[in-house]
Amino acid sequence: MGEGISDYTRFVVDLRRHMWMAGVEMELRRLIWQIAVTGKYISAKIHESNRKLAGYKNLYGEEQLSLDRSADEILKNQLQYSGFVREYASEERDAVIQIGKGEEKYFVTADPLDGSSLVDTNLSIGTIIGIHKESVFTRGRDSMVAALYITYGPLITMVYSAGKGTHEFVLNREGEYVLSQEHIMLEERGSIYSPGGLRKDYTKKHLKYLEYLEAAGYKLRYSGGFVPDINQVLIKRGGVFTYPALMKSPRGKLRLLFELQPMAFIIEEAGGIATDGEDEILSLRVQDLEQRCPIYIGSRFEVEKAMEFLAAN
Numbered sequence: 001m002g003e004g005i006s007d008y009t010r011f012v013v014d015l016r017r018h019m020w021m022a023g024v025e026m027e028l029r030r031l032i033w034q035i036a037v038t039g040k041y042i043s044a045k046i047h048e049s050n051r052k053l054a055g056y057k058n059l060y061g062e063e064q065l066s067l068d069r070s071a072d073e074i075l076k077n078q079l080q081y082s083g084f085v086r087e088y089a090s091e092e093r094d095a096v097i098q099i100g101k102g103e104e105k106y107f108v109t110a111d112p113l114d115g116s117s118l119v120d121t122n123l124s125i126g127t128i129i130g131i132h133k134e135s136v137f138t139r140g141r142d143s144m145v146a147a148l149y150i151t152y153g154p155l156i157t158m159v160y161s162a163g164k165g166t167h168e169f170v171l172n173r174e175g176e177y178v179l180s181q182e183h184i185m186l187e188e189r190g191s192i193y194s195p196g197g198l199r200k201d202y203t204k205k206h207l208k209y210l211e212y213l214e215a216a217g218y219k220l221r222y223s224g225g226f227v228p229d230i231n232q233v234l235i236k237r238g239g240v241f242t243y244p245a246l247m248k249s250p251r252g253k254l255r256l257l258f259e260l261q262p263m264a265f266i267i268e269e270a271g272g273i274a275t276d277g278e279d280e281i282l283s284l285r286v287q288d289l290e291q292r293c294p295i296y297i298g299s300r301f302e303v304e305k306a307m308e309f310l311a312a313n
């Protein structure tokens with residue numbers, strides 16, 4: 001039998017069916033579905049940018065929105081008409097905006113297009129979403145009910161967790177998100193490390209930790225895109241991503257609300273851990289949208305080892 005035939009006769013589990021079978025609550029299911037579909041529109045927008053790379057000028061000489069701002073507009077509009085979202089906080093905006101009537105159940109955070117500066121290099125980029133059941137100005141542990149990210153790479157994939165494990169879907173040729181890996185679980189210990197920041201800016205303790213990983217034979221895997229770098233740790237079933245406190249920026253680089261909380265939720269559901277070197281990411285209280293925070297995230301062994309190095313005298 002040809003490959004094409006078996007492909008179409010195989011029973012596939014699509015995203016909606018999976019969430020229904022997993023017992024995800026109906027409104028949350030619909031919201032996650034809506035966001036996954038929005039990923040297709042964002043992907044189409046990314047593809048439009050190939051005209052710019054190919055040297056085309058906008059026909060009417062209008063100024064075009066940057067890709068990340070376009071992605072933000074697309075997301076905001078889709079969420080606004082979903083009927084499930086009360087407030088929207090985006091990495092592209094200065095303040096939380098009310099997009100519902102005030103009765104809706106969910107509060108959504110978005111990094112609409114993380115790593116957008118990598119588009120011209122044709123590396124993977126992504127969208128990161130957090131879904132909360134109350135105001136985001138609290139601990140992730142108290143407010144988060146789900147998180148997801150979409151990778152725009154050679155394939156478009158979507159990884160979500162609604163507190164019932166972490167699952168990966170791949171967008172197929174028919175435009176459906178089809179289950180590719182269910183209940184992804186990290187090994188206790190992995191073999192890759194993904195270190196953000198410059199070596200010259202590291203603290204002594206962090207540098208010692210990296211030297212430990214290097215001596216232990218960990219392979220360097222860092223693309224400069226948070227989504228593909230975390231995705232790599234998840235899909236390879238272990239390892240560590242870190243963007244530490246730096247001498248010149250003790251709060252690190254990555255944003256607690258838009259980047260770290262959603263990834264911490266997803267990785268914890270896959271049996272891993274995420275800390276700032278001392279405390280769990282999901283136990284940290286969000287005070288403002290811009291709040292940054294150091295991160296060590298991935299397999300239990302590597303993250304706990306980082307905490308040991310940082311606590312040592």
Ligand code: F6P
Binds near residue numbers: 115225
């Ligand atoms: O926050 C944006 C971001 O591009 C992340 O996607 C990525 O992990 C990080 O910054 C890369 O930072 P740097 O360029 O310092 O390695």
